[in-house]
Amino acid sequence: MTITRFAPSPTGRLHVGNIRTALHNWMLARQAGGTFILRIDDTDAARSREDYVEAIRADLTWLGLDCDREERQSARLERYEAAFAALRAAGRIYPCYETAQELDVKRKIALGRGLPPIYDRAALKLTEAERAAQEAAGNAPHWRFLLDHAEPIAWEDGIRGTQKFDAAQLSDPVIRRADGSWLYMMPSAVDDIDMGVTQVLRGEDHVSNTAVQIQIFTALYAADFAAAKPLPAFAHEALLVGREGKLSKRLGSLGCDAFRERGIEPEAIIALLARLGTSRPVEPVADRAALTASFDLSTFGRAPAKFDEEDLERLSAGIVHQLPFEAVAARLPEGMDAAGWHAVRPNLAHIGEAADWWRLVTGPVEQPAFSDEDKAFLAQAAQALAWGDDPWGALTATLKEATGRKGRALFLPLRQALTGMDHGPDMGELLPLIGEAEARARLSRAAA
Ligand code: GLU
Numbered sequence: 001m002t003i004t005r006f007a008p009s010p011t012g013r014l015h016v017g018n019i020r021t022a023l024h025n026w027m028l029a030r031q032a033g034g035t036f037i038l039r040i041d042d043t044d045a046a047r048s049r050e051d052y053v054e055a056i057r058a059d060l061t062w063l064g065l066d067c068d069r070e071e072r073q074s075a076r077l078e079r080y081e082a083a084f085a086a087l088r089a090a091g092r093i094y095p096c097y098e099t100a101q102e103l104d105v106k107r108k109i110a111l112g113r114g115l116p117p118i119y120d121r122a123a124l125k126l127t128e129a130e131r132a133a134q135e136a137a138g139n140a141p142h143w144r145f146l147l148d149h150a151e152p153i154a155w156e157d158g159i160r161g162t163q164k165f166d167a168a169q170l171s172d173p174v175i176r177r178a179d180g181s182w183l184y185m186m187p188s189a190v191d192d193i194d195m196g197v198t199q200v201l202r203g204e205d206h207v208s209n210t211a212v213q214i215q216i217f218t219a220l221y222a223a224d225f226a227a228a229k230p231l232p233a234f235a236h237e238a239l240l241v242g243r244e245g246k247l248s249k250r251l252g253s254l255g256c257d258a259f260r261e262r263g264i265e266p267e268a269i270i271a272l273l274a275r276l277g278t279s280r281p282v283e284p285v286a287d288r289a290a291l292t293a294s295f296d297l298s299t300f301g302r303a304p305a306k307f308d309e310e311d312l313e314r315l316s317a318g319i320v321h322q323l324p325f326e327a328v329a330a331r332l333p334e335g336m337d338a339a340g341w342h343a344v345r346p347n348l349a350h351i352g353e354a355a356d357w358w359r360l361v362t363g364p365v366e367q368p369a370f371s372d373e374d375k376a377f378l379a380q381a382a383q384a385l386a387w388g389d390d391p392w393g394a395l396t397a398t399l400k401e402a403t404g405r406k407g408r409a410l411f412l413p414l415r416q417a418l419t420g421m422d423h424g425p426d427m428g429e430l431l432p433l434i435g436e437a438e439a440r441a442r443l444s445r446a447a448a
Contacts, residue, residue: 001032001196003029004034004197004198005197006025006039007188008041009041009184014055014256019273020237022060024274027295036065037195037197038057038060038067038069040056040072040074041184043080043181043187048074057070058256063266073191079194083225087219090219090222092219095123095143096141097123097131098123103119116169119171124172143176144172146172147170147212151218153165157207157236158201186216190225193220199235201297204236214231238277238301240307241307243306265319268318270291277303278300278301279299283318286319313349320349323345325337336354339429340361357424360420360434367417367446370447375448377399378413381399385436387436392428393428396411413446417445417446
């Protein structure tokens, strides 16, 4: 059973980067008939906001990324307390008393000596008496997880291949603040254990977190916190960059609201983000099942994926041209039916433009001034108009025969008289929608 999770922190709106992570985890779950969990990482009470939680849900719904379960870290504090107790009893957590400034000085000294700024474990060496003195002075400790330097860290990453870390090259992570609140590192591992997560797919900014979390997983199992299970499969995707190839500020704020406002179809976002950074072509695939079936981590490259907003526009138009009436009916102008949608669809970049074309059918249309010669021709057209299966085909055939006009001279005055425009949807589809009486009235008016 595949279980994946998308774990946003509700400290802001979703942006393209997290939408991509959500989509990929959703696809892994759907592809395997598994479970997709939305996990709200809200241990940071000061920065987490309920309106962001709601916005995250609304954005996922708009994108069609339905989740099977929703979990919240703020509702699981007892479990973190239990994990903390288990790790502490196992000697894998230790109290630290350095202030932020002290740690900063240590970091600067290390860097000044050309050494990596790894925490020196000074707090681990404190004697009982020294600790007691800190407590007596009213200094509450923050807590670090003790990495096991003897335990090699390695995993087969679904995208990056074999990954190896030397624990001695990592700082023991702070997992709990002095005020008792939790940092990201341990609760996430506890959740992945408790929720039976089988695949962790996230951005490559989490690679070193994975190294640490692998030791947290094994330490929790060794401490009998939970029945031991195989660790989840990990995969880390290359980050998204702007078209210029740089990490862009804009991408960090570009989200569903902006897309919706610009009339971008959710399916275009899905089609782009499903394939961007993979060896598969980015195409306007409106069939999500097909996209999901072809989703494959082994096609992901390690180079940053370039996100181009113009690609998105192009894909969105390509998707609009494929959407069936049922999928868009609620967003179409009053009275527009399946035939109307079919007629205007190829001319749209955004569904919102359907109303502009629909006005050609409902009228009134503003006709240009015609030459006398064209007026005579249009008068003839008003007479010749006959209703059948294909009134446009019949009308143009009759007029061609009767007047000898062809090409532009034949079609353009008719189009202008019937729609007021020089270009637009296929007249063969539009004319039946305009209707016989109205079409005749327009032709007569143009001829007058
Ligand atoms: N809340 C974390 C983030 O948004 C989750 C990372 C993870 O997937 O474990 O970066």
